[in-house]
Amino acid sequence: MFTRTMRRVAPAAAALGLGALVLTGCAGGGDPLDPGTGGDDAGTITIGNQAFPESELLAQIYGQYLEANGYEVAYEAGIGSRETFITALQDGSIDLIPDYAGNALIYANPDAEETSAEDVEAALPAALEPLGLAVTAAAPGEDSDALVVTREFASANGLETIGDLAPIAASVTLGANTEFEPRWRDGLAEVYGFEGWAFKAIDDYGGPGTLADLLADAIQVADIYTTTPSIAANDLVVLEDDLDLFAAQNIIPLLRADVLTPELEGLLDAVSAKITTEVLLELNAEMASDAKPSAASVAAGWLASVGLL
Amino acid sequence: MNFFVDAFAFILDPANWAGDAGIGARLARHLALTGVSVLLAAVVAVPLGLLIGHTGRGRAAVIGITGAARALPTFGVLILFVLLGIQFGQGLSEGPVIAVLVILAIPPLLAGAYAGVEAVDDVTVDAARAQGMTEWQLLTRVELPLALPLLAGGLRSATLQVVATATIAAYVAQGGLGRYFIEGIQTRDYVRAVIGAILVALLALLLDGILAVVQRLVTPRGVSRGATRTTGTTARRPSRSSGATRAPVTEG
Amino acid sequence: MSWLWANLDLVLRLTAEHAVLAGIPIVVGFAASLPLGWLASRSRVARGILLTAFNVVYTIPALALFVVLPGVLGTRILDPLNVVVALTLYAMAMMLRGAVDAFGSVSGDVLASATAQGFSGAGRFWTVQLPLAGPVLLANLRVVSVSTVSLLSVAALVGSGGLGYLFTNGYQRYFVDEIVIGIVFTVLLALVFDAILVLAGRVLLPWSRRRTATPRAVVEGRAA
Numbered sequence: 194m195f196t197r198t199m200r201r202v203a204p205a206a207a208a209l210g211l212g213a214l215v216l217t218g219c220a221g222g223g224d225p226l227d228p229g230t231g232g233d234d235a236g237t238i239t240i241g242n243q244a245f246p247e248s249e250l251l252a253q254i255y256g257q258y259l260e261a262n263g264y265e266v267a268y269e270a271g272i273g274s275r276e277t278f279i280t281a282l283q284d285g286s287i288d289l290i291p292d293y294a295g296n297a298l299i300y301a302n303p304d305a306e307e308t309s310a311e312d313v314e315a316a317l318p319a320a321l322e323p324l325g326l327a328v329t330a331a332a333p334g335e336d337s338d339a340l341v342v343t344r345e346f347a348s349a350n351g352l353e354t355i356g357d358l359a360p361i362a363a364s365v366t367l368g369a370n371t372e373f374e375p376r377w378r379d380g381l382a383e384v385y386g387f388e389g390w391a392f393k394a395i396d397d398y399g400g401p402g403t404l405a406d407l408l409a410d411a412i413q414v415a416d417i418y419t420t421t422p423s424i425a426a427n428d429l430v431v432l433e434d435d436l437d438l439f440a441a442q443n444i445i446p447l448l449r450a451d452v453l454t455p456e457l458e459g460l461l462d463a464v465s466a467k468i469t470t471e472v473l474l475e476l477n478a479e480m481a482s483d484a485k486p487s488a489a490s491v492a493a494g495w496l497a498s499v500g501l502l
Numbered sequence: 503m504n505f506f507v508d509a510f511a512f513i514l515d516p517a518n519w520a521g522d523a524g525i526g527a528r529l530a531r532h533l534a535l536t537g538v539s540v541l542l543a544a545v546v547a548v549p550l551g552l553l554i555g556h557t558g559r560g561r562a563a564v565i566g567i568t569g570a571a572r573a574l575p576t577f578g579v580l581i582l583f584v585l586l587g588i589q590f591g592q593g594l595s596e597g598p599v600i601a602v603l604v605i606l607a608i609p610p611l612l613a614g615a616y617a618g619v620e621a622v623d624d625v626t627v628d629a630a631r632a633q634g635m636t637e638w639q640l641l642t643r644v645e646l647p648l649a650l651p652l653l654a655g656g657l658r659s660a661t662l663q664v665v666a667t668a669t670i671a672a673y674v675a676q677g678g679l680g681r682y683f684i685e686g687i688q689t690r691d692y693v694r695a696v697i698g699a700i701l702v703a704l705l706a707l708l709l710d711g712i713l714a715v716v717q718r719l720v721t722p723r724g725v726s727r728g729a730t731r732t733t734g735t736t737a738r739r740p741s742r743s744s745g746a747t748r749a750p751v752t753e754g
Numbered sequence: 755m756s757w758l759w760a761n762l763d764l765v766l767r768l769t770a771e772h773a774v775l776a777g778i779p780i781v782v783g784f785a786a787s788l789p790l791g792w793l794a795s796r797s798r799v800a801r802g803i804l805l806t807a808f809n810v811v812y813t814i815p816a817l818a819l820f821v822v823l824p825g826v827l828g829t830r831i832l833d834p835l836n837v838v839v840a841l842t843l844y845a846m847a848m849m850l851r852g853a854v855d856a857f858g859s860v861s862g863d864v865l866a867s868a869t870a871q872g873f874s875g876a877g878r879f880w881t882v883q884l885p886l887a888g889p890v891l892l893a894n895l896r897v898v899s900v901s902t903v904s905l906l907s908v909a910a911l912v913g914s915g916g917l918g919y920l921f922t923n924g925y926q927r928y929f930v931d932e933i934v935i936g937i938v939f940t941v942l943l944a945l946v947f948d949a950i951l952v953l954a955g956r957v958l959l960p961w962s963r964r965r966t967a968t969p970r971a972v973v974e975g976r977a978a
Contacts, residue, residue, distance in 0.1 A: 241832075244922050269832055271913045271922055276690035277831065286832035368675075371688040395594065395675040396684055400926050401585060402594045402675060409593030485929045487761055505825065573900050573944040575907040578937045581921045585930055662813065669815040673911070683817040687911065692825050699818035706813035 237265045238452065241278055241287035244271040245398040246480050246488060247336060247420060247473065251291035251444060253492035258464050258501055259457075274372050275300050282449050283325055292447040294331050295440030296338070297321070299376070310335070310441035317445070327450040329461040331443040332468035336420040338377075338439050340367070340432045346413055347430040354433040358414065359386040366391040368403050369416035377438075384438045390414075399423075420473040422481045444468055467499050509696040523681070525701065532678040532705065535668045539600050540661055543607035548653065551615020555649070556641050561616065568609040576602055576667060584674050599671045606667055607660040614656015618649025647722055654717035661713060665706045669698070679705070757931055765920070769939050772916025773947075776903045778838050780947070783845025783902075784895055790846070791853020792879065801854060812847035816840060816905055820912045837909045844905065845898050852894025856887035888959040896951050903944040907936075917943070 238259060242252035249270060256266040269287050272278045275296065281287045294313045298305045301320035307313045314331045321327060340355055347353075350361055358365060371394040382388035395403045399417035407415040408427065417424055424431065446461045472495070479491050486494075496502035512518055519526040554560050583598030622645050630644045672680025682698025685691065758765065794801035819840035824831045827839065860883050868882045910918025920936030923929075 244926070246923075246926055249923075269913060270919060271910060271915075272832065273912065274688045274690070276688070280690060281830070281832050284830040286830040371685050375689065393675060394681070394684070396673070396688060397926065401588050401928055405588040406593040406675075409591075411593040481927055484760075485757055485927055485932065487764060489764075505822070569900070570941070572897070573904065573941045575904040575918070575921075575937060575940045577907040577910070577915075577918060578921045578933060578940060581925045582930065582933045582937065585925055585928065585933065589928070589930070666813050666815055669817065670908075680815065680817070683815065683821065686821050687817070692822055695818050695821040699814045699822065702815055702818075703810055703813045707810070710809075 236263065237267070238289060238457075239267045239269060239287045241269040241272045241281060241290040243273065243278065243290075243398065245400065245418075247418070247477055248291060249488040250476055250480065250492055251468075253488045254468070254496060255289070255291060255446060255461060255464055257489070257492055257496055259460060261496075261502055262460055274370065276372065279324065279326070282447065285449070288452045289446055289448045292328075292445055293336060293442040294328075294445045295442045297328070297445065297447055298440065301326075305440075308437035308440040310443050313441050314443070314445070321447075322450070325450050327448055327453045329446050329448070329453070329458045330465050331445040332465040334420075334444050334468040334470045334473050335442050336418050336444065336470075336473055337434075337442040338373075338416050339419045339424075339434070341407070341415050341417045341424060341429045342413060342432060343407060343410075344428050344430055346410075347432075352430070352432060354435045355381070355387060355438065356385045356436070358390075358432065359388075362387055362390045365414055366393050366412045367414040367416070368393045368395045368406055368412035370394070370396050370398060373416055380438050384436050420470065420477050422474075422478045444473075464501060467501070505692050505696045506700075508693045509700055512693070512697050513700060528677060528679050528681055529701070529705070531671075531676075532665070532668055532680075532702075535596060535599060535603065535671055535676070535678055536661065536664050536709075539603035539664050539668070540607050540611075540657070542600070543604045543660060544611050544657070546604075547608045547611035548615050551612040551653075551656075552619055552641060552646065552649070554612075555616035555619025556637070556645060558620075564612065564616070568612055571605055572609055574605070576606060576670065577673075579605070580670055580674065594675045596671065596676050599668070599674065599676050602670070603664050603668060607664050610656045610659040610663065611653075612656075614653045614659070615649065618652030618656070619645045621652060622648045650720040650722070651717060654713065654720050658710060658713040658717060661709055662706055665709060666702060669702060755931075757929075758935055765917075765935060765939060768917045768919055769943060772903070772906060772918075772940070772943055775834060775837060775909075775914065775916050776841065776906045776943075777947070779841035779845045780895075780899050780902050783842045783849055783898065784891075786842070787846050787849035787853045788884075788891075791850055792857050792883070794850070794854045795857035804850060805854070808847040808850050811843050816844070816908050817911060819843070820909060832913055834914045837906070837912070837914045841902055841905060845902055848898045848901060849894060852898075853887075853891060856890035856894070857883060859890055860886045885959065889955075892951065892955045892959065896948055899947045899951060900944045903940060903947060907940060 238256075240252045240256045240259075242248040252268060252270075256268060260266045269281070272281055272287070272290070275292075278287065278290050278292075279300065282290065294310070294317060295308070298307065298313050298317055298320055301317070301324060305313075305316060305320065307316045310331065314328075317328050340358070342352060351357060367390050369392075374392045374394070378388075378392075393406070393412050395406060395412075397403055399415065399421055403412075403415045403417060404423050404427065406412045407417075407429075414432075417429070419431065423429070444465065446465065448457075476491055476495055480486060480488060493502065513525065518524055521527065550564070554564055580598055580602045583601055584594065587595065587598055619641075626644065626648070627640065630640050635643065668678055669680030669683060671678040672682075672684045679698055679701050682694050682701065686693075686695030686698065790804055794804045820836055823829070823836040823839055824833070827836065829835050864882065864886065865878065868878050873882065907915050907918035907921060909915040910922050915922075917936045917940050920932050920939075924932030924936065
């Protein structure tokens with residue numbers, strides 16, 4: 194009796210098992226359960242990116258160039274905030290991530306005072322060393338946090354710089370990612386006297402929800418990054434950071450120190466040198482255009498157009 | 503395990519309950535979202551379920567639709583509704599969240615309703631008709647009261663699912679206890695996430711306990727809520743859905 | 755739909771990832787819930803402890819588990835294993851109640867006659883209880899399968915969400931089409947899994963073609 198059941202079960206089990214194997218095989222480019230080998234292989238590198246289009250674009254740009262030069266590249270998309278990806282770098286989940294110089298510095302050294310592009314870049318290596326991290330050369334292109342308001346709100350309240358918000362702070366709600374508040378509330382108070390404002394956490398990196406709330410006046414000020422196409426598209430006003438609270442935010446590859454080799458550095462520098470703010474604006478707009486091309490295809494197109502691929 | 507100690511310390515400190523971002527406000531918001539969603543779902547699902555159970559028609563179609571609804575990824579549907587709302591000029595609001603939670607709550611309420619009516623012994627139904635009751639009287643005076651235990655069970659399940667899922671409101675800036683998870687993720691603060699988990703779990707268990715009592719109260723005396731073990735000796739005419747008469751096993 | 759053709763390789767790769775990341779918890783969760791469910795159906799004490807414990811697990815929202823598990827398991831934070839373990843726990847929690855019901859539904863008379871025929875405990879389990887409990891187990895497993903496929907999408911918030919990537923990416927780019935495609939493929943995948951389970955049921959349980967009762971899990975699945 195038992196064997197009769199087994200005779201029926203065996204082929205079915207085999208079929209299921211085979212099906213599972215086929216599926217795993219189909220998972221093709223990398224077993225999803227393999228978290229990556231980290232810095233052990235000189236020729237393998239895992240590049241992470243945050244959950245907004247520009248971050249994915251930059252990861253693809255660096256990644257495709259490295260692939261064309263002999264590296265085996267794996268990608269980890271949609272990682273999350275800096276707190277998460279720093280941990281991911283340190284524990285080997287990823288080896289490299291495109292980051293923004295000023296915010297990287299503040300994270301590594303909360304008391305850092307450097308604000309210009311040159312000073313920030315110079316201060317980074319020393320600040321990052323205790324974390325086991327390193328950087329290569331910064332790109333000329335920048336994408337910064339920015340406090341943004343609608344044109345109507347700006348004219349109605351005579352707003353040009355961040356400091357102009359101070360007198361109306363009590364009636365202002367500011368919308369940004371959750372981590373914005375602990376990071377910047379004190380700084381905004383100290384540098385601009387802007388305090389007593391309400392905060393609304395909208396965790397989409399200055400994306401559609403943030404924009405929609407700004408346009409609907411649910412929030413009056415939003416943190417939208419400077420190269421986001423929606424700023425120009427909606428005639429939004431970027432409040433000037435004339436006292437340099439947000440330090441220079443040049444694109445800079447952030448890596449685990451044990452991954453850095455002179456060869457890798459040379460390759461990364463070659464790419465970074467060509468990334469300007471105009472390039473970022475142009476490529477972001479392309480990704481937001483009607484055809485909605487993928488970050489990978491936009492990156493490939495650009496690398497070819499500047500002769501890197 | 504330090505996380506748990508720190509998390510409980512946070513929850514037990516009264517200072518953390520006050521204010522817009524305090525436990526109290528988030529809890530209230532969470533309950534409001536849950537309550538509204540379950541209520542709206544019940545308004546749709548219960549009458550429909552009673553009708554299906556009473557007439558015996560449409561069961562297959564409804565099961566098919568609810569099965570398909572269950573296959574919809576909640577997260578995806580939420581994002582879709584939010585983006586559609588944005589493209590129609592809305593800011594972020596609780597509308598998409600409630601819509602998604604209602605979709606989630608309908609299947610268990612529907613199932614509880616029709617299973618409850620189906621579980622009423624055919625003999626009883628025949629007897630009621632023989633006494634001259636109209637269909638409406640049959641439904642409201644006989645089938646509905648007898649269906650209450652299973653209906654309450656469906657309500658209990660729906661509430662549990664919605665309470666656990668209402669955390670998605672935080673993904674789209676609509677507050678609630680899910681805020682603790684988002685904060686935990688964005689600032690890499692484990693304790694924060696554990697606080698949220700504990701609060702949601704406690705709330706769910708509390709609501710489940712209350713509804714279990716309600717379920718017991720609405721069980722008419724003399725009607726068994728069913729046991730988890732049937733001995734094979736059922737009514738002469740086996741009821742159409744013997745499986746569904748068993749009480750939810752959450753009594754544990 | 756031109757976007758779909760242009761990005762078919764991406765969508766298919768995500769679907770495969772989704773299948774694996776959801777498939778493993780379904781299989782492991784089911785397998786693990788069998789012995790536990792059987793145990794719980796026999797002993798009141800075991801039932802009490804197991805159901806209460808998994809009730810609690812069941813109420814923990816997925817996102818919380820995804821965040822906390824690396825600390826508990828000692829895995830790296832982006833390790834998909836965190837997601838797989840979390841989903842397995844939910845699958846077990848959903849499946850356990852169904853398993854208890856399933857084993858409990860095997861009539862005492864049948865078990866008694868099996869013992870009378872000389873079946874030992876293990877033999878009785880495999881040749882009598884399991885096949886008889888089969889239809890109810892399968893009905894619950896089908897619901898667990900659908901719920902798990904749906905739940906995985908949430909893990910996109912921690913980088914391992916399979917097709918869930920299309921939701922966050924589509925949202926960031928104001929691209930409704932991409933989100934809809936993500937939903938469609940997730941549902942298709944759930945249907946494929948369901949078809950496989952139904953087929954397995956026909957092969958392994960050919961006597962149970964009759965329509966079965968509303969499975970417990972229909973009333974108590976979860977989605978986030």
